Amino acid sequence: MREVVGVEYVRTDPASLDRYGVDALGQGHPPDLVVLPGTTPEVAAIARLCNERRVPLVVRGAGTGYTGGAVPTRGGVVVAMERFTRILEIDRTNLLAVAEPNVVTADLQRAVEAVGLFYPPDPASLDRSALGGNVAECAGGPRAFKYGTTRRYVLALEAVLPTGEIIQTGSKAVKNVVGYDLTQLLVGSEGTLAIITKITLRLIPKPPARATLLAVFADVPAAVDAVTALLERRVVPAAIELIDADSLHVVRDQLGEALAPAAAGAMLIVESDGTQAAVDEEIDRVTQACRGAGATAVTRAGGDEERERMWNARRLISLALRATGLLKINHDVVVPRGRIPQLFEVIGGLRDAYRLRIAAFGHAGDGNIHVNLMIDSADAAERARAKEAERVLFERVVALEGSISGEHGIGFAKAPYLGIELSPDVIALMKRVKAAFDPNGILNPGKIFP
C-alpha cells in the first residue's frame, strides 16, 4: 500500500483507525489500515492488492451515512476518497458537470448556481456529505418531490471494479440505451459493486424565482388532506415537508423555538420554484388547498431571509432531537403518499404499544417520512422495545406497499430486515449480480445482505 500511494497516505495509528471505524450511525468496526489514494490508477492498484489477498475493502467519502455503509464490519482496508475533491468541468452549453467523488454536495451546488445552473438533490447533510456518497446511496431530500433523487442526475461514472479494472459507464449524452444501464445499477449500490472515482452529472437551468409557504394544521390527517388537494389541483411544488406535533414540541422544549402555536398538530412547509408568474400562481393554489383542508394559519415567506428562516426551522428538528441526549434511531420509511395517514396511525400504535417517544417528519409529497425512535440508551428494556417496534414498523410499511428505506439505504443497520421487503428469489438474484462485479466478495462485505 505504501508503494502504491506513498507512505504519507497510509494510516495505521489507532486514532485514525477509530475515526474511520464509525459514520453518522455511530457504530462499526475499525479498519486495520486506512489508505488515501490520489488518482484512479492508485484506487485500481489498491483494489487489485485487496482482491489478490482477499482483504475486505470499504470505500469512505464524507462518512455522513445513517446505515453504516462506509465503515467496516470486521476490519480490512478503508479507502478514504478525501483527496478526490475537484470539480473538473462545468459545461453551460451541455448542462452538465464532472466532479470527483469527494466534492461536497453544497459546494457543487454553489459552483453551478454561480453560472445559472442548478443541481436539485438536497439531502439534509448537503453541507457535509459528498457527491460520491450521494451517488452510492442515491440521496434524496425535500426537492426530490419535484426533481427526483440523485439517480435522475447521474449521466456517467468512472469506477474501479473490486478486481481492479477501471470502467466508464454512460456518456455525456442525456439519452443512452447501449447495453445494460450500469450507471443506474451503481447508483444506490452502497459501495458494494464498484469504487466511484468520477461523476458526470446532468444539470438543469436554475429556476429564476422561488417562494416558501408555511401552513399550520390541527392534526396530521388535515395536513395530508392539503397535500392530496394540491395534487388534485395538478400542483407539483418543489418540496412539501410535513412535521408532526412531537417534532414541533421537541424543538420548542429543547431550543425554545416556537415553529407553530402550541396547539398545532402538524405543519407543512411548501416550496415553489420556476418563473415568477408560475411561482405566484402555484403559491396561490397551495394557499387555497391548505385553507380548504382546514389550515389554521398560512404564511408566505416575504423574501430570501424569511425563506431561509423557515427552512432552518425544518433543519432544527434533527438538532433538537439530538439535544435531548437520547439515542435517535432515524428510519426513512416510505409509503405511497396517500397512505401517510395510515403510516401515522402505525406510528401512534407503536408509541402506545411499546411506550416509545417517536418524532416523525419528512417528505410528505414523496410519502417518505423520517420516523425517529428516541431511546434512552442506558435503558436496556427500552432498547429492546425499540428493536421490536422497528421490525413491526417495517412490516407495516411493506404491507402498505411502501419500502423500508427511501433515502438511507440498508448498510448493515437494516440488513437483518431485507427479507421483510424482498423475496428470497430477489435476494438470491441480487447476490448473483454482486458476484458478477465482485467474485471474491471483498468490497464492503456485510452490507445490504442479511
Add this chain to the structure above:
Amino acid sequence: MREVVGVEYVRTDPASLDRYGVDALGQGHPPDLVVLPGTTPEVAAIARLCNERRVPLVVRGAGTGYTGGAVPTRGGVVVAMERFTRILEIDRTNLLAVAEPNVVTADLQRAVEAVGLFYPPDPASLDRSALGGNVAECAGGPRAFKYGTTRRYVLALEAVLPTGEIIQTGSKAVKNVVGYDLTQLLVGSEGTLAIITKITLRLIPKPPARATLLAVFADVPAAVDAVTALLERRVVPAAIELIDADSLHVVRDQLGEALAPAAAGAMLIVESDGTQAAVDEEIDRVTQACRGAGATAVTRAGGDEERERMWNARRLISLALRATGLLKINHDVVVPRGRIPQLFEVIGGLRDAYRLRIAAFGHAGDGNIHVNLMIDSADAAERARAKEAERVLFERVVALEGSISGEHGIGFAKAPYLGIELSPDVIALMKRVKAAFDPNGILNPGKIFP
C-alpha cells in the same frame, strides 16, 4: 407448451412463424413455435420448459422495434405477450398506474389523461407500440427533453426470470433504495434479462395548458443557436424538434406538403406545457430566442387543431421517407446537445464521401438525432457504402462523447458496433450480469453482445 397454455394458444403454422420472425427492422429468423400465454404463472412455466431444454426464448410485444429486439436470430420459441392487455389500476391519489405489458402506450395515455393525469413518454410509434416494449427498450420521444425517458416513470415490475422464478422489483413508493435497483436494470435490457409481466408506472398531473411553435431557419447551425439560446434563457420546453433541409425536401417531394418555404435550411418545432401563465411566458421567450438566432419565420399554433397539424408534419417525415421506396436505415445517435452542429458536419461529410442520401431530424434538446440513410436496396455497391458510413458515423458520435443509440437499443442490428462505445471490460461485466439472470443464455440470444 400445449399443456401449459392450451392448444389454441400455440402456433406452428408457417404464416404465424413468418409473421413473428420480423419486427419494424424487417429482418430476423422465424421461430419454431409461437406461444401466447395468458397469465404470469404460464409465462413462468414456459420459461422453465425452455430453460430445461436449452431452447432459445424471445419475448415479443407489439413488434415495433427498430433493432430486431423482439425476433429470433436462430429459431426457438417466441412468447407473444398479446393477451396481456389490461390496465389494472389507475390511482389518482398516489399518481400511479399498473398495467400489463401489451397495453398500447397511447391507450394508457388516453386513460390517465381522462382523469387528469399524464404519462409523458411519447415514442413516435405510440399508437402501436406497447408498454412492455417501451420499458424493455427505454423508449424516448420528443417530450423526453423535459420529462425524461420511460426509465423515469417505471416504479415497479413483475417479471419472470429465464429460470422460471417470478420476481417483484421496486414498490409503489416513489423512492426506494432497498438493495440493487433491479427495476432500472430491467428497463432498457432489451428482453435479455427477464420477461416483464406487470408494470407499475409513476404518473404526473396533466399540464393544464400547452402551445406549439414552429420556427424556420436558413441552416442547421442557426437552429441549434436558437436551442442554445433557449437553454441560456433557462427555458426548458416540453420538446424541441429539429428537422433538416433534406427531410423537408422529402416531405415536399413525396407528399406534396410544404412544411416550410423552399429555401428553408432547417425547422424547429417547440412545444411548451404547464400553467397558462407559464406557457405564455415560455412561448414569448422561445420566440425571442428563435428571432435572435435569425429565424426567418416563427408561427405559434392558435389552437389544438393547428398544434396537431404541426406535430403531424413532424410525423409525416418517416412516412415520406418510406414513400421514396428506398430502404430507410434509421440510426438514433445522440451527442451532447451543444455538439449537434458537429454532428451535422459529420453527416454532411458522409453524404459526400459515400455518395448517400441522408435525412436527419429529431430531438434537438436531447442531442438525439435520427440519421436516416436512404438506400436503394437493389444497389449492392450503395449498400456496402452505407455499411461503411454507418461505422464511421458511430465512431464520430462516440468521439463527440455521445452514444450510438439514444432510443432504439442495440438488438442484433447494432450488436457488431457495441465495441465502438463500450470497452472490453465493460462488455465482459455486462455479460456476467446477463449470466446472473440467465445462466444458460436462453433468453433472447444473439442480442446486444457482438
